[in-house]
Amino acid sequence: MLSIHLILFLAFGAVAAAGAINLLVQRHPINAALSLIAVMAALAGEYMLLGAEFVAAVQVIVYAGAIMVLFVFVIMLLNAGVEEQTKGSRVAIVFGVPGMLLGSLLIAWVVLKHSGTGDVAVGALPGAPNVIGQLLFHEFLLPFEVTSILILIAIMGAVVLASKPPVPGGGPAKKVQD
Amino acid sequence: MVPISYYLVLSGILFACGVCGFLIKRNIITIFMSIELMLNGVNLSFVAFAAHWHQLAGQVFVFFVMVVAAAEAAVGLAIIIAVYRTRETLNIDQVNLLKL
Amino acid sequence: MPIGLYILASVIKSAIVLLVLLTAVAYTVWLERKVVGHMQNRWGPTRVGPFGLLQPAADGLKFLFKEDLTPPHVYKPLFLAAPLIAVVFALTSIAVIPFGNDIEIGGYTIPLQITTDVNTGVLLILGVTSIGVYGVALAGWSSNNKYSLLGGLRASAQMVSYEISLGLSLVGVLIMAGSFSLRDIVHAQQGHFWGFIPNWNIFHGQIIGFFCYLMAAYAETNRIPFDLPEAETELVAGYHTEYSAMKFAMFFMAEYANMITVGCLATLMFLGGWNGPLFGPPVLQAILPVFWFVAKVFCFLFLYIWVRGTLPRFRYDQLMAFGWKFLLPVALANLIATAIGVAW
Numbered sequence: 001m002l003s004i005h006l007i008l009f010l011a012f013g014a015v016a017a018a019g020a021i022n023l024l025v026q027r028h029p030i031n032a033a034l035s036l037i038a039v040m041a042a043l044a045g046e047y048m049l050l051g052a053e054f055v056a057a058v059q060v061i062v063y064a065g066a067i068m069v070l071f072v073f074v075i076m077l078l079n080a081g082v083e084e085q086t087k088g089s090r091v092a093i094v095f096g097v098p099g100m101l102l103g104s105l106l107i108a109w110v111v112l113k114h115s116g117t118g119d120v121a122v123g124a125l126p127g128a129p130n131v132i133g134q135l136l137f138h139e140f141l142l143p144f145e146v147t148s149i150l151i152l153i154a155i156m157g158a159v160v161l162a163s164k165p166p167v168p169g170g171g172p173a174k175k176v177q178d
Numbered sequence: 179m180v181p182i183s184y185y186l187v188l189s190g191i192l193f194a195c196g197v198c199g200f201l202i203k204r205n206i207i208t209i210f211m212s213i214e215l216m217l218n219g220v221n222l223s224f225v226a227f228a229a230h231w232h233q234l235a236g237q238v239f240v241f242f243v244m245v246v247a248a249a250e251a252a253v254g255l256a257i258i259i260a261v262y263r264t265r266e267t268l269n270i271d272q273v274n275l276l277k278l
Numbered sequence: 279m280p281i282g283l284y285i286l287a288s289v290i291k292s293a294i295v296l297l298v299l300l301t302a303v304a305y306t307v308w309l310e311r312k313v314v315g316h317m318q319n320r321w322g323p324t325r326v327g328p329f330g331l332l333q334p335a336a337d338g339l340k341f342l343f344k345e346d347l348t349p350p351h352v353y354k355p356l357f358l359a360a361p362l363i364a365v366v367f368a369l370t371s372i373a374v375i376p377f378g379n380d381i382e383i384g385g386y387t388i389p390l391q392i393t394t395d396v397n398t399g400v401l402l403i404l405g406v407t408s409i410g411v412y413g414v415a416l417a418g419w420s421s422n423n424k425y426s427l428l429g430g431l432r433a434s435a436q437m438v439s440y441e442i443s444l445g446l447s448l449v450g451v452l453i454m455a456g457s458f459s460l461r462d463i464v465h466a467q468q469g470h471f472w473g474f475i476p477n478w479n480i481f482h483g484q485i486i487g488f489f490c491y492l493m494a495a496y497a498e499t500n501r502i503p504f505d506l507p508e509a510e511t512e513l514v515a516g517y518h519t520e521y522s523a524m525k526f527a528m529f530f531m532a533e534y535a536n537m538i539t540v541g542c543l544a545t546l547m548f549l550g551g552w553n554g555p556l557f558g559p560p561v562l563q564a565i566l567p568v569f570w571f572v573a574k575v576f577c578f579l580f581l582y583i584w585v586r587g588t589l590p591r592f593r594y595d596q597l598m599a600f601g602w603k604f605l606l607p608v609a610l611a612n613l614i615a616t617a618i619g620v621a622w
Contacts, residue, residue, distance in 0.1 A: 009180045013188045020195035020215060029207045030356070030419065036211050037412070039192065043218055046185070050229045052237050057401035059221075062244050065408025066438060067214065067251045072412065073434045074255045075207055076419045076427065078262050083205045084269055092202040100198035107190035111183045119179035125229040127237045128397055129458050135238050147245040154249030161256035 008049055015042035029080045033071050040064045050120065052127040185226035192219030206258050206268050210251075217247050283386065291392050292373075299372055303534040304334035310583045317587035344523040349421070352520060356420035361521065361528035364413025368532035368539070371406040374399045375542045376461050378552045378567040390568065391461075399460040400452065403543060404445060407498065411437045413532065414500075414507060418517035429516025432594060433500060433507035439601045440497035440504075446609035447490035450616035451479050451547045464551030478550035483619060488548045490609040492581075495540040497601065499533065501582060503589040504597055511591075541578035542571075549574045 019039035023032045040063045047056035074080075136144050192215060199212030221240045228236025258268070265273055308323065308330065315322025323330030348357065376391040389395060396402060411434055418430015452458060455466040469477045480488045497504040508516030518529045545551060554570030556563050592600065 003179065006180050009184060013184070016188060017191050017195075020192050023208075023211065023215060024195060024199050024202065029205055029211075030416075032208050032211055034356075034412075034416075036215060039215065040218060041409075043222055046188070046222060047225055049180075050185070050225050052225050052228070052240075053396075053398050054401070055225060055237050055240050057398045057405055058241065058244065060405035061401065061408055062248060063214075063218070065405060065411070066441070067248055069408075069411055069415070069434055069438050070251055070255055071207065071211060072415055072419075073431065073438075074258060076415065076431055076434075078207075078259070078268065080205065080207055080268050083203065083208065085204075096198050096201035099201070100194045103197065104191050104194035107194065108187045111186045111190065120182050120185075120226070120229045125232055125234065125237075127228075127234055129401075130456075131234060132237060132241075135234055136241070139235075140238055140242075143242060147242055151245055151249050154252045158252040158256040161253065162259045 005049065009046070012042045012045040012049070015039075016046070027083045029075045029083070030072065033068060033075060036071075037064050037068050040068065051125050054127050054129045054132050182226055182230045186223055189219045189223040189226065192216075192222065195219075204269050204271060206261065206270055206273075207255075209270065210254050210258070214247060214251070217243055287386075287388055288392060291388075291390075295372060295392055296369065299369065299535060299538065300531070302538055303531050304338065306534050306537065306579055307337070307530070308334050309579070310586070313580070313583045314587045317584075338527075341524055341527040346523040346525065349423075349520050351422045353420040353422060356416045357520075358525075360413050360417035360420060361525045361532075362413075363416065364410060364532035365528040365535070367406050367410040367413065368535040371403050371410075371539045372535070372542070374402050374460065375539070375546065376464070376551075377571050381564065389461075395459055395461045398458045400448060400458050400463075400543075400547075403539070404441070404448075407536065407539070408437075408441055410532070410536065413529075414517050417521070417529070418507075421517070421520040423520055425513045425515075426517050426519045429507045429509075429513050429519070433517060436497055436500075436504065436506060436597065436601075439598060440494045440605070443490055443601060443605040443609045444494035444498055446606070446613055447487045447494060448547060449613050450484050450487040453613075453616050453620050454479060454482070454484070460546050460551075464546055464553065467550045468553055476550055476553065478548065478553070480548040483616065484548060484612075486608065486612045487616070488544070490605055490612060491544060491548065493605055494601075494609075495544065496582075496585070497597070499536045499540055501533075501537070502586045503592050505591060506594050506597055509591060537579060537582055538575065541575040541582075544578050545571060545574040549578075 016039045019035040019037075019042065022035035023039070026032045026035060040059060044056040044059040044064070047053075047059060196212045196214075196216030196219060199215065200209055203209045203212060221243055224236045224240050224243070228234060261273060262268060267273065311333070312322040312330065323333040326332040326336045348354065373392045374396055376389065376395065378390040380387045380389050382388070414433040414437075415430045418426045418428070418433065421427070451463060455463040457463060457466075467476075467478050467482075471477055471482070475481050496502075500507050506516075507513075508518065510516075513519070518526055521529060551574075552567035552571040554566065556566050558566075
């Protein structure tokens with residue numbers, strides 16, 4: 001019997017899978033980026049179904065609202081055009097697409113065959129913000145601090161890499177340029 | 179009630195699409211997006227397993243994955259901009275020399 | 279409450295809120311033209327109806343009947359989708375905003391809010407508004423026009439930068455209320471201190487947070503002094519240069535709907551929500567909270583218009599420097615000070 005939970009799961013799942021396949025089919029990066037955003041939004045819906053409301057909100061804010069904006073920004077900035085087909089990409093399609101089909105079939109078969117895993121109800125494990133916060137700042141304090149250092153390093157690295165190369169004759173040491 | 183295996187199959191489909199995109203795409207930005215797709219597939223299985231084992235740690239792990247993805251996106255896109263500045267192409271087949 | 283009745287109540291509430299919101303959007307435009315006109319020693323709209331009050335209707339008709347041009351060089355799918363994205367997400371974000379206490383009709387408790395009280399209301403608003411960036415960015419990109427592209431690039435960079443300050447300025451309030459639920463945040467601001475000053479967050483230690491929020495919100499909604507994405511003196515009209523008729527009107531509506539959402543959020547987070555003096559017969563007591571809420575949002579919108587009539591536009595590098603080098607540290611300092619104060 002189709003419960004409303006299953007219908008919602010299938011709807012979000014269909015959007016996510018369609019977005020993922022569309023990402024493969026589309027030749028223009030901006031279309032690929034938009035289909036990835038659709039995947040992320042659909043996944044936020046799946047998280048809601050699983051009860052992880054805080055994760056869902058963060059998924060929308062961080063992934064769809066910040067990381068993907070960065071991607072779209074770079075695509076716009078570099079004016080990336082339609083992807084060219086090369087010899088390498090044809091070889092990759094010949095081996096990659098069957099490989100992917102085989103891989104996903106294998107995963108699906110293994111998971112469905114050995115599904116001694118049971119069912120999950122709607123909102124199976126409510127991840128309220130305060131509970132997640134308690135976990136983050138008590139049990140996972142060390143990893144949390146380590147990731148904060150990681151992101152600090154990433155900020156500095158991004159600034160160094162993306163800043164304009166120094167003008168010849170002035171400024172700090174000149175990097176290797178032609 | 180939805181069997182947890184459905185969530186895992188969906189997660190597997192997303193991950194496989196990510197791998198496939200990583201293999202067949204030739205634009206650096208799209209390849210990078212495929213990596214994000216793989217991370218998203220893994221996140222879904224984290225949350226599904228968290229619900230199954232009643233361990234909120236699974237949801238906390240998703241945050242760490244997101245932080246790593248954000249850091250990776252910032253640095254990776256900066257590298258892409260730097261590559262584009264020197265090579266004036268985004269096609270990875272043409273980025274095959276260590277030194278210009 | 280049975281599920282059918284719940285859905286019926288939600289549909290009715292959505293329809294009412296949408297109607298009120300769209301009317302409010304139209305009359306905010308009228309108010310802006312009128313107030314800015316008077317500030318600049320002009321009359322503003324006067325011809326259509328008394329005091330130009332029918333001007334929004336006339337504008338709407340004009341938008342509907344104008345020829346809808348699609349330039350030949352645009353990337354069509356995204357060119358058509360961009361205004362829709364902008365307006366849909368601008369209107370969606372109002373869904374979690376509560377307008378008053380629960381009311382009782384026929385034995386059922388109905389919250390004055392489209393959704394029920396969600397645990398993560400603030401986060402949902404932030405998420406939906408952050409998706410709205412795509413409307414502007416894609417409009418700029420798909421127009422295939424250098425001014426549009428510059429406007430879109432500016433908008434996406436500006437919104438991502440100021441979103442951080444916006445979020446951080448709200449965290450102080452969240453710490454004080456100890457909840458993400460907008461209803462709890464309003465309830466935490468009830469009462470008075472020192473006998474007469476209302477217990478609103480703006481008077482209760484969050485004044486710096488409020489100003490950070492104000493500035494970040496102006497940048498998020500692309501308003502003067504931060505309206506670089508559509509700076510008409512340098513970029514023609516920025517991201518919506520190529521848009522006409524109803525598609526242009528959608529961007530227009532999205533901008534004003536965003537202003538109203540930002541005003542509602544400011545009211546709930548800093549200005550005490552629907553708290554205010556209650557008096558008179560029971561019917562009046564039931565209406566007054568909603569009245570206070572609307573009055574506060576109106577004051578916030580008036581402030582927007584006032585600032586528009588007063589301040590010049592920033593330069594783009596000044597905007598970025600202001601966001602990262604001033605606003606972000608101040609918001610962080612406010613957050614730390616609030617945390618110390620609460621922990622005390």
